[in-house]
Amino acid sequence: MVTVKNLSFSYGNQEGIRFPDFSINKSEHCLLLGESGSGKTTLLHILGGLLRGYSGSVEVAGTELASLSETALDRFRGKHMGFVFQRNHLISALTVEKNLIMAPYLAELPVNHTQAEEVLKSLGIAEKKNSKVTELSQGQAQRVAIARAVLNNPPVILADEPTSALDDKSCAQVIDLLIQQANAHQATLLVATHDQRLKDKIGKQISLNG
Amino acid sequence: MNIIKLVWNYLKAKPLNTALNIVLLSLGIAVIIVLLLFNKQLEEKISENARGIDLVVGAKGSPLQLILCNIFHIDFPTGNINLKEAERIAKNRLVKNAIPLALGDSYESYRIIGTDQRYADLYKVEVEHGSWFTEELEVVLGANVAALTKLTLNDEFASAHGLTGGHAHDEHNFVVKGILKRSNTVLDNLILTSVESVWHVHDLHTEEDHHDHERDSSFIASPLVPSIAAGDSTKEITSMLLQYRSPMAAIQLPRIVNGQSSLQAASPAFETARLFSILGVGVDILMAFAYVLIFISALSIFIALYNSLKERRYDLAIMRSMGATRLKLVVTILSEGVLLTLLGSVIGLLLGHGVVAIMTAFVAETQKAGISGLVFYTEEWIILAGSLLLGVLCALIPAWQAYRTDISKVLAGN
Structure with a gap:
């Protein structure tokens, strides 16, 4: 599902970062481990098509990302990827349900309200459907972010430090829910983190240190 | 979404x-x-109200006032002019049409205008109910006047002296003979009657009225008020609305009128343009x-x-x-x-x-x-x-x- 070969990236004049080659199969989950500054986020952004201008090859769902135009990449991202970030980036002007609906709307997929409700229910926050996102706790907000990431049934879910802002209890809940949702949607889950608490949750691990 | x-x-x-x-x-x-x-x-x-009127002739004073008073009926008259002098202008070959106006009275602040039917024809306004006035002290009401004073046909009313209410002329009652069709012009707010009625109410030479009806063989009717003889030097009107016969008149007539010591001519087009340039600031x-x-x-x-x-x-x-x-x-x-x-x-x-x-x-x-x-x-x-x-x-x-x-x-x- 995700294949990386000879990948390196450099910001401006700085020395480039070289990434190890790896490949992740469909429905397989993987942890990208590394300290701050090791390039986890950079790698995740490259895999998600958020960052371009790399050298080497990145193939996601059978498509070489470098071959897509900016607009085509936007569309590809909308249909094939779901994102969960460290601090949930929910749109504060919208309610929980409308935040979810944004995913199919922006990806130009048919909007399915019952599906949105089911996802919220499976994450245990169905009653927050009409709440403002500013009224949610960190843990609840992260669940909404997960719901939004899986709503379009993307084959790949990319999570950047999804748990590092959470306490132990929420951390365990969020990673379990992530894995559970990824399995339910038969998606490949890639988690970039330095959070040691996740080490025994996902078997396949790629280390970016050195 | x-x-x-x-x-x-x-x-x-x-x-x-x-x-x-x-x-x-x-x-x-x-x-x-x-x-x-x-x-x-x-x-x-x-522009609707000034349509068809090329020149207003009245007493000396402010030309803008002359226009405001005699076309829009919002200002006061500059004074009266002698009928004889007005006739001399009206007979000029450059004048196609001359309509006399005699102001002075009002009813509930609606002006009573002594004139003739040509004044209404100027605005192409017809009588909707009743008929046009034929006798003295008969009036035709503008549509607004009829609606707001609740006067109807054959009602009688006493006018007040002056244009904003003064002592009542209660010895002479006007009779409503007709009501004009609504035209969205100044006529909607006016009460029209004959020039003679206005003279009558003001007790001007009433004894001569009887004399006029006798009409001896030498009688030449006034071009402005046909019931009296031409050249009457005692009668006065407020102003006269003129229509030109040819474009040449626009150059010559104002000069002829203003050349006479007691008369002045004002062009509605020019004065309203001046008014707008003042308001425009x-x-x-x-x-x-x-x-x-x-x-x-x-x-x-x-x-x-x-x-x-x-x-x-x-x-x-x-x-x-x-x-x-x-x-x-x-x-x-x-x-x-x-x-x-x-x-x-x-x-x-x-x-x-x-x-x-x-x-x-x-x-x-x-x-x-x-x-x-x-x-x-x-x-x-x-x-x-x-x-x-x-x-x-x-x-x-x-x-x-x-x-x-x-x-x-x-x-x-x-």
């Missing part, structure tokens, strides 16, 4: 900011609309004020969009991560500017028309002038289109910044 809904949610999330921007813009637009409605309708009414200042309001609102909308864009960089980046193209973000931000200005201008339009409608409902003068708040002009489409353009302009820089946003940097720079 669509762009409009999304943008609406963003605007709703900052109700005070949004309200301020809309109020600022709508006030500016409303001022423009009020001025537009008043100006346009006044101009229309004035005030209108221009108000217009400038309105444009300042609109400029401030544009600035305010720009700042609001620019600031909210800073707060929303993460939102925009997230939307990109969910598959939104850059073009979609640009359209979203432009729509936000356009939606704001659209709301502002639509509310401004309604407000402007509403203010004029309320004014016409409560201020009698605007009613008399026939100004309505429910008239729409094509210029309003231009205002609407202009405000949409303003919205696009205000949103242009923020939209460009949204287009250039480096999403990876924004998302990583947490």
